[in-house]
Every structure is written in C-alpha cells, then in structure tokens.
Amino acid sequence: MTTTADRPASAPQLATTGTGSARSRGGERRRQVAWVAAAVVIIAYALIPVLWILSLSFKEGDDINNQRFWPSALSLENYRIVLSSDIFLTALRNSVGIAAIATTVSVVLATLAAYAVARLEFPGKKVILGSALAITVFPIISIATPLFNLWRTVGLYDTWLGLIIPYLSFSIPLSVYILSAFFREIPWEMEQAAQVDGATAWQAFRKVIVPLAAPGVFTAAILTFFAIWNDFVFGITLTSTEAARPVPAALAFFSGASQFSQPTAPIAAASVLVTIPVIVLVLLFQRKIVAGLTNGAVKG
C-alpha cells in the first residue's frame, strides 16, 4: 500500500511566498491535530461496543443492573460459569475443530484454483470466476434451507461434515479472488525461467510460486477463518444438538436454555471468549488482513 506523499510535495509551491509558508505551517499543525482527533474518534467508535461487552462480562450479581458502562468491581464469576458449562465447551470444541478443518481444506483448494486462474490459459476460466462471484453474493439462507432438507436425507444433518462442506463452498470464492490477485503480482518470469531450466509446470508451481505466494495464502487463511468463525446461519439451520453446534449458534440459544438465573452476564463472558481469537489475529496480522481485503476485492 502506497503511503501518502502529499505533504512534502506541497513544499516547493509554498517556498515562493514567505507569508504563505508561515500561515501554511500553522494550518499544517492544525490539520495534524484534526487528523489525530479524527483517528481517536474512529478508534473509540470501533472499540466501545467491545469494551462494553467486556465490562458486562465482569459484572457480578446485581451489578449488571447498575446501568453504568463500567463494572463496580471486577468479578470472574461469569467466566467460571461459562467455562464450566457443557453447552459452551462443546460448542467451543465444535467451532475450533470445524473452523480448523474447513479453513485448511478451503485454502488448499482455493490456492490450487487461484493458481490456475491467474497463471494458466484454459477454457472455462470465466465460468469458474463467474460462479465464484455469484456465490459470494448469494443469500446464504437460500442455500441453508434446502441443505437442511438434503442433509436430513443423506445423514449429514447435525454433523461436523455437514457444516464443513457448506463452509468450503462459501469461503473458497473469496480466497480465489484474494489469491489470484496475489499470484498476478508474483514475477511471472521466475516461473518461466524455472521451466526453461527444465522444470515442469507442476515443479515450477511448487518450488517457485509457493514460497512467493505463502504470505498471500496465509492472509486468505485468516480471512477464511474469520468468515467460518462468524457463521451463524448454517450453524443454526444445520444443527440441532451439541453434536455439531458452533459457538455463535449456541450463544443465541443460551438465553432460551435458562440454565443460568440471568444469562446476560454469562453470555457477555462467552462473547468475550469467542472474540479473543479475532482480536489476537487482528493484533498480529493487521497489515496482512488490510492488504488481503483491499487487494482481493478491488484489484486483480
């Protein structure tokens, strides 16, 4: 991503008039302050709802009714409740397992497809890209309800595999776009050079392109994980018990279960726990995620 280079560029134009320069330097400082203020507002916008749910998760007993943003005392009671609840723990195991398998398979299949799309000439390429695009915009519920019928008849209803399969279909298109954009920017001559030196197309792919493409693949994996981790529609339509129900779906049914005297605070604690992996990934890989989203969607 290109950094902004506009500030230095305005210098020569200002050098001609002394007064203009002085005034502009004051304006420059004011403008800097304005940018900082804007940035702080945006950061607050992004984080306040997260801080709120975090704060709720620390409220114990009647403290939940204090109607204030912050808790009066920090209590880990809600976390204890959630972490000793089978509903949450099995859901968490389902989410982690399903997301790990689906992300891995999805990214492998998408990587192969994206390589073909970006590098090879073959009939039907447009069909592949067209259907990928169609799927990304398709209303998920329109697929989930017929899958509900189909899965019941073939025995995939309420199983891990029953969720993994639709997750693949809906995450592959995004990865194909992100990765084919990455692959197009990899120096093509290097692969040709390898082929001139006697490597087959497959060897050229494995030895030359894979190492260069690894960062892109990694980014695609993070975004795929986010999408799967976030899923709710498939999670509630294609499961009925703890056998496969992932966390977002389990969270939505927490309230109805009435296992807890007042589920609000435990739900907040569970919400915080499912948000932790997201925050960790964002903190570690901010640059990659931004690059992946902007690259895959607009360019390519």
Add this chain to the structure above:
Amino acid sequence: MSTTVPAAAGEVTDDLAVIHHGRPRLSDRARHERRLGWLLAGPAFIVMVAVTGYPILNAVWLSLFDYRLTNPDGREFVGLGNYGMILSDGLFWRQFGVTSAITVVTVAVEFVIGFALAMVMHRALVLRRSLRTAILVPYGIVTVVSAYAWQYAFTPAYGFVNPMLNLDDYNWFGSTVPSVAVICLSEIWKTTPFLSLLLLAGLAQIPEDYLEAAKVDGATAWQRFRRVIMPNMKAAIMVALLFRTLDAFRIFDNVFVMTQGAQGTETLSFLAYRQTISRVQIGLGSAVSVILAVLVVLIAVMFVKGFKTNLSQQRG
C-alpha cells in the same frame, strides 16, 4: 501494492505461439496447461457449484409443492401456488419493506461513515497502525456478539444508553422503528470497516498528481472530492456498494438475536428460516428462498447496469 501485470497468462500464450510457429494446433505444452488448469481448479469448482447449485435447484423444485415435513404423505404438486400465496400476502410485502429499509439506511449511512474512515486512514500519519487495527475489530468480530453488545446497551434494565440519553426506562424493543434502528446500528458498526477498506483501496490508486494539480488550480476540498476523488474511484465505489447492499439485504443474525422477528422486524431471510426450519413448511419456505435469491440477482444486475461497469472486468 504495485500495479498488476495485465493478462500475464495471455503474454505467455503468445510466447508459446512464436516458439511453435503459429497457433492452429495445440502444442503439447498448451494441452498440458489446459489439463493442469482443470486439475487444479476442478476440485474447488466442484465444491463451490455442487453444494450451492444442487440445493438451489432442489429448492426451485420443492417450491412447487405443498409440502410439510411433519406430513410427508400429504405432499402435493401446486405449481406456482406457493409463489402466489406469498406474493399476495401483505406480511411478505411488509417484510420486503423492512428488509429494503434496513438495506437502504445501513448502506447509505455506511457509505458516508466508510468514506470518512477511508479518508482518515489514507491521510492520517499518526496512529496509523492503531487505527487500522481498531477498525478490523468490528470487521472480525462475530455478528452474534455484536448483536448482543448493542442489544444489551439499549436494554432499559442494564444498558448504559438510556441513562446517558435521559430516557429513563424507554423500551427500544417495544415497537418497530426503534427496534429496527438498533438492529441497523449493530449492522452499521460491524460492516462499515469492510466497506471503508474497499474504499481505501480505491483511494490509494488515485495518483497524487491529480490532487496536487487540482489544488494548484485552486479547487476547494469539496471540489477535489467531487471532481477528482469520486470519479477516479468509480470502480471501487461500485464494488463496495454492491457487496454491502447484497450483504445487507440478506440480514439475519442481528434480527435473530435482538428481536427474533418480533415487533414487525422480520426480514426476508428470517421469513425463509422461520417457514422452513421452525414451521417445517418446506414448500413455502423454499419458495421464499427462491424469491430472495431472485431479488438479490435483480439488485446485482441493477447495480452493474447502473454503474455501466463490467464487473467481470473489474474482478478479473
């Protein structure tokens, strides 16, 4: 983010054509390339199309029947009867209205906020890293969590919003408009970052000289925005708006968590869910799913036509 190599694959075919003197017959290498192409892309293609194509065709088929899961023997072919029943039902049009209203409001608000976010992310030199990290939190967070956070904030018993606004025990979830407003807030908070990142990508592609030239010629900030930035970002704006509109139109999670469709907040996705899963009216539910899919396709076509940009060219 250097410029992309245009049609890299095309260049190579040309090279091969030169080497092999003419192009009528496929060279071994070209044939190999074709086979490898489908070998690599085939599995992904099959997974994508089989799992979406078959269910949707199945849904079209089932939508022609009066079919309730609890009474499989009573399954009866009714042709377009389900569609007629849905489209002549006032409730459907109300839900269509709610869905459309949510879509228009959230996308409009998100476009304005998203553009501002993108400008700040593009220009701000300080806090650059923190800014981008913070913005990714709503993007990555689970929608159900976002829904709970906003719902609890507006719940009279324990939310901080009512005391802040001196609203005492005003019930936000007691009638349609305020409920929809809170649903929109959660949706906007969660999805604006995605839209703003797409716009940021468009902003980054505008050559700085254009803006400099406009500045030298005495263009005001607003003129530079209207005349230089907007026209040069047409493609990015279209992609961002199209994706967000289609995404907003299938809104489900926020509605499910916050209101369960109560107070007239039911959207079309929610209707499809309720008919099929809760009421096991497979025929009717499938018809709703098909209508929803057709509406989404219509919106996409309108968008692409409206912007007169070929999407497949954009996306390569």
